[in-house]
Amino acid sequence: MTDGLHQPSLRRLWPLWTVLVVVVLLLGCGLPTLLLFGVVREADGRPTIDRIEASATDDPATAVARRLGDRMAAQLQRQSAALLGGDRAGFLTVADPAAHADLRRRFGALRALQVTVWRAEPSGLPTPVLGKPGEWRLPVRFQYCFAVRDCRPSPVLIGTRWRENGDQPRLLALEESKSAETGTRPWEISELVVATGRRTIVATTPALRGKLPGLLAQAEAAAKVADGYVAAGSPPDRYRIFYAGRAEWRSWYGGGRPQWTGGYAVTVGGGHHEVVLNADGLASGAADDLLRHELTHAASLPERGYPGKSTWWLVEGLAEYAGADGQPVDRYEGMAEVRRLVRGGWDGRLDGVTPADNAPAERVGASYGVGYLAVRHLVDRYGPQRVLTFFKGVVHERRTLDVAAEQAFGEQWSTLHDECVAYVRAAAG
Template structure:
């Protein structure tokens, strides 16, 4: 689904789904971590154009306000863009804010270089408060465990007074990559507070803000990310990186092996043609499940995939997902298929296409098994013979929907996708997914173009197939 995933019910089956080195040893227990790929020094050297210096001299000679040079990045421009001169008539308060932002940016640049270089002391040096240093120490260890390969920080707007002399509030945008050096970085914006000086000091550091509700997570920031709030250990494979808290370190080898197998299946569901550079998978303990990504998950959720920006989805697995036995393999195939098949943009979510998003993920979950062996068939039968109105666009379950109805909804979605792929093949099904889910075109606009049949007729035949399959 939008946050695609598996639901945890009384019967832990693959259909119980939700919506969709630097560092020589593991940060917490001495486990060897593979060396991170070499990354370039991210520190920025500002080279001001000659004309900018001349403008400043002219202004000084004319008795005007001295030009204040500030990297264009402080106004949302590209990192490393040459600074431009402030207007002579610019408000003095704005000029002061720009100067503060420039000093803070220099600190953030030094901190980024320290993180990428494995220098923990340098990473912590920016902080003044002891609590912030503790927070940064944990973040440093977790980011290094995840093999951070890109880390950039820039002001998101100008700082504002924090109410005390010499203290400022500033929204900071961080952009990061894991494992892959040249990935499209994931962004997040957090609130910070600083004490100004020649080298400003960090007083408080916020966390990624949560979108308003469970159903809206694709339309905003995902909430607190695992590395923001938890100490993590990890293992890296050819297609996946798996991480958890130290208490579950012993589960990482098995999880990595199963994740790598699931990735081979999920790669075949890259609707846009490009599979993720790495699938990011986080196994949660009880407390982490309540905190990661906002913690706002339906009770029936056993896992989900969530958009973190930059074309990346992260998969969270519920604490009891290892109790599912081989069902965990289905969960992984389902969630990784979401990461491969869903669009990069955050605003794709549409309840009316839930059946298609989840149906495609269920095709990956079953991995070619026959319809007769689908474990959610009984639940689908009860729903078809019960409350279902016969419309695919009304299938999405609520947060308080019963486990059996949730499983039934996923089952119907699976049968609909199975009908389409059996009749039209993978290529045309994926073209339909791209048109409807990625490009936000309604089925009625695309059905004849892709399937040579009206959606009204095709929907009727699809529902007939579903009813026959559960008879």
């Protein structure tokens, strides 16, 4: 290195960043009526229809929109049943031929992901597209499950465009969700190949197909570790993992991650977190602790995310502890970075250790290392279950650190904080 600094390992060059967002479910508030129409598969494979109708006295324009919305809902019902039944021709038949290429790709990706629940629920009434007579736009709330039938579905709001066509309006396009909270999901925009194990689903692009067997084996091993870090409720029914090439990293879930990001977990609703790994520059041997880290986020975090930057050290420290998987402290990859931070005048505050988005890789590695060491000290002293109780109190129940520490450890947090910091300093030498 020309600057004379220690060269961080690949693991530290690509630390782990978790995106925790809550999907906002828009349900057409304030509209005079709402029609919800969806399809799920029962255990015997038969589709059933979810339908909720509310009516009111309509003006002529609203009455027209309502009738058209009913017909669109019926088309969505047919399309949903076709998707769940593996009928690609039926999935396409409701759409204009110009939309078929996109729909074929979506159908293939969703089937590869083993979609088991697919509900299409129109959100409000259709509205005309300005300047295009006969065309309409309808927001639709899709809900989905992968691989298991009894999961809580994950929702996504997607705009749809239609053309009037008598009793059977034609679907012109499914827009990308582009949610400000979550971003576009991989199956909306990419062709996917998928491997499924007992606890995980791993998906990537055809160009990276050769990575799937190894990734699945690593993911299944990581899932066994992550299952031990459930702070509340049950382990995820399946851990959902997407392995992104360079282009996909910039587009899946909105892209735009800090340069130091090697992976992240994003909450998509229904109690699910979907994990993304950055394939660019990530050696296969570096994926094990990355997967343990990110799947631990999926197992330990609440659907609505964590309280804020002041608890970042705890959230990331627990995931780093799981990622280290019992290795000795002196073998932790970020120790050199922690040492430089401590010797460089660190103020000794855990709540201020969160790295900035534009922080250099060395500073990021040090931040993760401080979180790891603090959590390591708590586990060594009190055991993993009491630490998970503390984590649940802070992250899930939004209790103050003082209250959570008293309940979990019977100690004042100010005392424990100072002990954690002393441990960090001692470990850094």
